[in-house]
Amino acid sequence: MFKRVLIANRGEIAVRIFRACRELDIEPVVVYSEADREALHVQLAEQAFCIGPARSADSYLNLDAILTVAKATGCDAIHPGYGFLSENDTFADACAQEGITFIGPSGDVIRAMGNKAAARKLMQQAGVPVVPGSDGAVDTAEQAKALADSIGYPVLIKASAGGGGRGMRRVFDPEQLIPLFEEARSESEACFGSGEMYLEKLILNPRHIEFQIMADRHGNVIQLGDRDCSIQRRNQKLLEESPSKALTPELREQMGAAAVAAAKAAHYENAGTIEFVLDPEGHFYFIEMNTRIQVEHPVTELVTGMDLVREQIRVAAGLPLSRTQEEVQLHGHAIECRINAEDPARNFQPCPGKVEFVHLPGGCGVRVDTCLYNGYELPPYYDSLMAKVIVHAPTRLEAIRRMRRALEELIIEGPATNADLLHQILHHPDFVRGNYNTGFLEANMQTLLAWSNSGEAREA
Template sequence: MHANSLDLWPFRKVLIVNRGEIALRIIRACRELGLRSVAVYSDADRDALHVRMADEAYHIGPAQASQSYLHIPTLLEVAKQSGAQAVHPGYGFLAENAEFVRACQQAGLIFVGPPVEAQLAMGEKTAARRTAQAAGVPIVPGAMADVEDDQVALEIAEGLGYPILLKAAAGGGGKGIRLVREARDLSSSLRTARSEAQSAFGDGRVYLEKAITPARHIEVQFIADTHGNAVHLGERECSIQRRHQKLIEECPSPIVDEELRERMTSAALNLIRSIGYVNAGTAEFLVGPDGNFYFLEVNARIQVEHPVTEWCTGVDLVQEQFRVAAGLPLSFTQEDIVLRGSAIECRISAEDPENRFLPATGTVSALQEPGGPGVRVESSLYAGLQVPLYYDPLLSKLVVWGKDREQAIARMRRALAEYQVVGVRTTLPFARWLMEQPRFLAGDMSTDFIAQEWDGHKAQILEEQDAQEEPSLEQVAALAASLLMDASIKEKQLRTQPQEDGTGEHSRWRERGWREAVWRV
């Protein structure tokens, strides 16, 4: 789409109220559409890649998200100063916050996502459960509202039977979730879940669900416009998880046949039509050992794993989000959606898989990212990046496509072997290990796969990896070249960087000399 086709669009400049690789993904979509992008950054993200790539960038406060990426008045002030007419939230932070959506509307801004009514019905998880139940969609047994009193929570848990899950009512991305196996652990788990939910979403409410085990996590991608069109784009499998956060996703699911796909996608579309949902979203389900599926939640936003769906359908979901927000109809119909081949995504996070996937930090001293046929890298990494501990540890997403699942796995193995990150511990060793495991290769997965397989074998695997750590001459050469390039970038930055006066309008990233220095390298 060329810029001259935007003549009738109600916005030309987009404020992106997020960071990292999703901010970069949105910036690239803006650039292809001819839209101007405005980035925001905290103290911790002053040197982040999304700040360099945006057309404009504004400082919004300290590293703590509550004082920067979650601070609504500051974000609205940036929109006013920059002249942005639309706001894209990405995922996480304020993406599913109805208060923020309403504030954007009151400020005359177009929110690139579901409207307030859909956010209230679906973005808040207990409301979504009630809506799904009313629409006839099977739900996981549990509380229909958030639980503030520990004694009430204890009574509900006893009625459900252990194990149970505690979940953040305003949550997503696995934040604020705790598995409770015994009654004696409930009170402490409630405190932990509430604290994590408050930190991640500014909302400490939690609710209870029965834990279904073993289970597979299957989700349906959909998008709807303001012209009455609602389309699903097939399903994704997200069963490889740790602490209820996804590590690997693939499209399509190895276990979903046409009959199950029809039932799940129909349930998802019936649900969103019942509330007049608009823009992109995902309906998440658990498939139990009996083959029945249960509604979990709707993520009223774009998902981390949307690239695997894009690979298999040929649809650019972020650009479609902008089309819908501009009041245009979807550029495709349900009949146009055909799943072709197989796509797999590995989340590469700053976490130590040897130590319970705890967050890691440090400076990326050298970097080699993979490429070649069927490989896509969504990354905020660069040599010299200081990885902070303030935010989600996701650094990049490695996505591959193949004509079938076998070829996709082979390509992922090859790409993971090429991927080298020096200076920060990442989940790369786990991803390499997974691509060799018989259960995964056979499509035999569940949400407790990591607890069953990785935790039992990681010592032996890591010992074997340590014996093979000596890098090849080609790897050494590639990493040395990366370091030299980083040194060249820093030298040019020092020559071209003007003094920053501390205001967003005169941020150094907007200076022509700085931007040209970055893009010439």
């Protein structure tokens, strides 16, 4: 097992990894930007090192600075968390060259699965269903238009190196395809340094279902059940639950098997997520693989009883998986709400600032992953995620009611948050029935805001 691990991240995920290291009797080393000098992960750590100014490019994305700290402190491994350098193949390669274990897949695998056009082709070869579209990258807008005309509208333009909704455009009108293609490509070049694009048929308002996989270097691959991530705003997830109400046992088994096949085809190692869209007729299609731990991993932890970050570290150290597929059982239902510092009534405007007072919910079946404390100053330079409230209960309805209660107990004075919006979603009849898809928030936003403004509660 590792003696010392550097945590190359910030916020709640840095705290999450810190705790896993301590429980494994591993010394955690943390890094921080000048803006995060008072952050919780810095205050918890015995060894904390500033790696640059507030701007991510000068700190959390500065792989040379991170590697310098890792070598100077004698770290055996680096855990990248999610975001920042977690899916950076150059960083994974650099760690390997320095003899430091990257807690994640190899640089070669990140490259293969990070390029969505290449990943799509690999999935086709493995027999995993993919959405109809281009077989590889589309070089020009004119080629994209010809392909769109052949497969039919609407279509989705996607950046091969994209993520988080960037470099992505929906096209319903043939006359809009060429300008939207160029717009998406320019955004991709600015965000990811790559203008490679591909195109696929747009499945309107599907369910977004993902499967957690874990693989070791001994050839063992398991899937740890599904998560429904369909409550989204502009392709950004707000609420996740496991298991999905949309899946029958037979469909869950089919999709789980496809997820394992996808991981094996990629020669994958460590934690990863296979993401699918599910259409109203029950057909599922691979859309991408995330080669890292996910923000929503706690819901899987609660229904499986498995510590995924701990498992990541064990696998990276060369140990075999702690469970076989037969030993993985899903118990009860879990829901996660992402608490963001943003104002839904003002088009989700980010709201950084001082947290004057915070009270976190507790009680049976409630977990909170956060970086907040009284007096903490939320910096304006990073993602607006400030906390994750996760609940577990024997049934889905009990989990919904438990999450409502938890959100009612949550108090954050200072920055505006989306907590009330999430509370309203949990009262919406369609959500309670499990009758929702990725278009839910857009279709119901005005109603949810009106409920929030009036203080009404919808019971179900």
